[in-house]
Amino acid sequence: MKLRVPAILSFVLILIFSAKIIGSEHSLMPVPKEIKWLEGKFRLTNEFSVSIKGSPNERIYSAATRMLRRLDARTGLFFNQDFITPANNLDSSEFIIYVLSEGRVVLGEDESYKLLIEENSINVHAPTDLGAMHAMETFLQLLQADEEGYYLPMVEINDEPRFQWRGLMMDVARHFMPVDVIKRNLDAMAAMKMNVFHWHLSEDQGFRIESKIFPQLHELCSDGQYFTQAQVKDILKYAEDRGIRVYPEFDIPGHATSWFVAFPELASATGPYKIERQWGIFDPTFDPTKEETYEFFDKFFGEMTELFPDEYFHIGGDENNGKQWDANEGIQEFMKAKGIEDNHQLQAYFNQRILKILTKYNKKMVGWDEILHDDMPTNIVIQSWRGKEAMIESAKKGYMTMLSNGYYIDLIQPASFHYLNDPLEDDTILTPEEQKRILGGEATSWAELVTYETVDSRIWPRTAAIAERFWSPKNVNNIDDMYRRLDRISFLLEEHGLLHIKNYEMMLRRLTDNNDIIYLKTLVDIVEPVKIYQRHFQGVKYYQHSPYTRIVDAARPESKTAMLFNKLIDEFLIDRSAQYRDKIISYLNLWENNHDKLTETTRLSPIISEIIPMSENLKELSRIGLEAIMLIRNNEKAPVKWKDKATGIIEAAKKPYGQVELRVTAGIEKLLRHVF
């Protein structure tokens, strides 16, 4: 019997099916709030043009121009418009951007937009140009091609962010990050709809900004590596043009050794002081009992608050170990006299004095969770890093707060770990009112172990997953789909000059002294730097001036190859089909054969020698993996002796070398355990 399907039903089915296909093919990141795929394509030709309507801020014109240039760079199309300006703005065009009013780059500004792509026209409607710029980023991510040429799929998107504070913090103090590094990361942030740049400008290891009031600060505390005020203004403009708020952090009272090179008298122990070259937590800390300290900050913050227009101003406050305070008689007496019971309370006293200064200059204080104290007023913002407890406690107590715990990208954890870390869990104990105080969060790029050569790869692409966590609806949390899209996003991010992909092979070339990198790459493709803080505890003491050009520095935080391999193992252990098995065998053969070739071609690269034992372990591991597959294939169990040998090999393969670890060990171990 032939089933007669009503025409309309067929049509609907086709629609749903097509939408599903297009929908699942999309590589948008962050995923928009509402997407309605339509049927059809908007074809891109040389005649493509853009016009602006409404009352936008002038930044929209250069943003539209940048969009056009990124589009022609990818497509090779020769558009007519050179620089889109108010003066040459077209009356009509294929792509029309309607902006209701000027966007202010401040917390809470409307960043929503509607993007409608139809067959002959594209329209953006946004209350502010900030939303319009987000629309342009979504638009660029939609670009596709078929045999006829480039096109955009027809779609209707309604989008707005879940959280208002979607930030990246860059520590430019432990290792200086020049202007071009900051700018390309701002471009990448904008592409990911991130809107807050937290500029961590001072540390024990360096003071990174020009002060005209206290020039000794940049003259004596920076090794000549700092941002001039002209450069700061240039970067502020660059960020503002991209809808990104910028606020500075001057981490006090601890984490401040470098300042005391210029002003030892403000420390809590006698100097002189030298710029700190090691990593860790150090004793030097500001003396909170001296009026000179507050006179200094009044002047210095008077200058800095003038330079940075954002309403928020971060004063750090983390990891102040209080040792200098404990050992300082004058401070002890002060505490006794004032009834201050402990260092936490003394630091709260300090923070209150600083808060008065910031308030005088119309700034709102932000600090790490150590600044949370009942003596502090609730108009400060708490950056929760040691856990989520501080964030929850802050929200409950009436403080605004944002989350960095779980977004510490310097700890080399997978994108999925950060992706699933949500500022507002489903089972939150917070009331709706309290929940509103969770502003969002910040990924933190601490710079002990990165330099301008490697920082991009430690931030991207994983921070894109965090950006999605901050923007997209809570229920957008499918890990596999995130990784699928992350892969493409990582590629697209190169457009901004990021070095996260390019520098990998450059560093491998340097490591092999320009010999064929293939064998080293085969190994380094499947290792990752050891996680959390382990790198500091494996026999290598790192200093600020140490080289960060070894294999561990070239290795990517997340090995895509290892992830794919481990997935293959999982699939294979469920369904023993030949397709998985053959791919696995292919990898294992590759890795087994790699060792001899690697050692042969890198005899004259001593810098690589530290990895050779791992290469050997990988060879053994691969061999034993291949043997396990044979056993599985033959439906055999492993002999005891083999089991012992395999166990020894697995354990050896888990050992880190050069502060990297093999990431395929877990997968191969599963294979082995399967035949144990």
Next chain:
Amino acid sequence: MKLRVPAILSFVLILIFSAKIIGSEHSLMPVPKEIKWLEGKFRLTNEFSVSIKGSPNERIYSAATRMLRRLDARTGLFFNQDFITPANNLDSSEFIIYVLSEGRVVLGEDESYKLLIEENSINVHAPTDLGAMHAMETFLQLLQADEEGYYLPMVEINDEPRFQWRGLMMDVARHFMPVDVIKRNLDAMAAMKMNVFHWHLSEDQGFRIESKIFPQLHELCSDGQYFTQAQVKDILKYAEDRGIRVYPEFDIPGHATSWFVAFPELASATGPYKIERQWGIFDPTFDPTKEETYEFFDKFFGEMTELFPDEYFHIGGDENNGKQWDANEGIQEFMKAKGIEDNHQLQAYFNQRILKILTKYNKKMVGWDEILHDDMPTNIVIQSWRGKEAMIESAKKGYMTMLSNGYYIDLIQPASFHYLNDPLEDDTILTPEEQKRILGGEATSWAELVTYETVDSRIWPRTAAIAERFWSPKNVNNIDDMYRRLDRISFLLEEHGLLHIKNYEMMLRRLTDNNDIIYLKTLVDIVEPVKIYQRHFQGVKYYQHSPYTRIVDAARPESKTAMLFNKLIDEFLIDRSAQYRDKIISYLNLWENNHDKLTETTRLSPIISEIIPMSENLKELSRIGLEAIMLIRNNEKAPVKWKDKATGIIEAAKKPYGQVELRVTAGIEKLLRHVF
């Protein structure tokens, strides 16, 4: 009969032989004036340290620090010294730099040095820190490794440059080049011992520097892309720290359309004017008959000469087509009244007035060879670009001069072409006195067809060969050896952040939309952009805002693979050994099989479609090449029909597509002609 070789003779033979081995293994560029290889090695360990003695300029300390960081980056060694400063300068160390006196970064300063590497110590002796910095670059190029670790070969080097003026000109006007682009190119120049940066700051297409006296210039004539004076000073300091002179060019009276957007009244025809977006020679030119013109330049050059400390100041003067002058009645009357017979003389009048201004500000005028005129005094410097005739004529007439003809790197000619172009030919007609007036030369990076993404690959590594021509003795001119060393130098140059290697694959990724680049790379590896000015005459009209991201922009100026292949052909045709033949067959197979895979994997990259016919031609060409090899192998001559087919295929293969051309056609053609 056993030959008794005297011990001493054996020793000498060993020395000569070893020297030859080490000597021919060196990859120094530019080759030092005198090298005496010694026996033995200086071994590099974590204890390596550097100290400075004598009376150097302070720049030597940061230069020594940079050297240390480059050394640890390559070796992974952890040295003790962080930032070498006068305050922490060691009393003794393994590497001691003796500098007699402060170097002044001016034309003619002593840049000589002696470098002595012995088993336990390294010494540099230099009259100035400029020479000492050159020594450090040579030192870094000597780094090698053996199974024991890193070392420097023992050697004694005495070195000084052949020419005093060893420059790179960067056109930052036609396409703006941001600060970081300039800085990394300055680092590369210093590595190649180049010492002059000629900053071409204005063109029809843009005015690239902030003027506080006439802010309309950067406000209206730059599209917002220009160097602030703060950035200029930063770059000047950066260059000076590296011993590089910087002098600006303001190209007048022609090549000046952009200025007239702000000051139409100074042009020779009524405005208004728009920034020029096309490439070529344009009519707008300054009016040399108005006093307002000279009042303008008096003020503007008053400002610019204050900003740029170098004694030299370039005023362009090239390609002034005179059309606006011819059509301007007032100008014609002026000429009649003054007895000025032609435009060349009128321009000389203009130049004399400008010269007076520059002289007032204590600057020496430099200009393109068009400014050469009997009415001009001999204290100007002529930059010879249209040929060598101007240089020779200038020298004969008493002018200082330097050569750019033959160093126009934007014309995509091979390194060997530039390498063999000598400012002072053996058969020169110049007397020794006249020869002294040839100061050196400049490689010119014109920016019509490059952007910040591609400029590095258009400058490097070929400019390193030019740097050697300017520095090394005249008889250092072996092309094969130059290419051997150039290959390594190209790799080493990545250390400065240059994108000449890294951006190749990035651009291929973008072209394939992140699909496997291997097949596209196989093709693009053996093509080069069409040469000289052909690119503008093959059906694509380029504008300033056109994309420069196509295959032609990714393709390197000089295909190493093609060069190797063509060499293989030459070797094979002399000596039909299997080793050459098999390699050739290997390439031809690769190329023949590439087409189908390329078309399959790039179906959805329309931007690549323009190259597909060439890919097909390569397939045909490779097939016919393989057939030719079979004929050669079988000692057969080609049948007539085959000959006709082959001829057709060769001709087709010579056709450019997307403004690139295959570079293996010549070699394969030789194969074919061999059996014709």
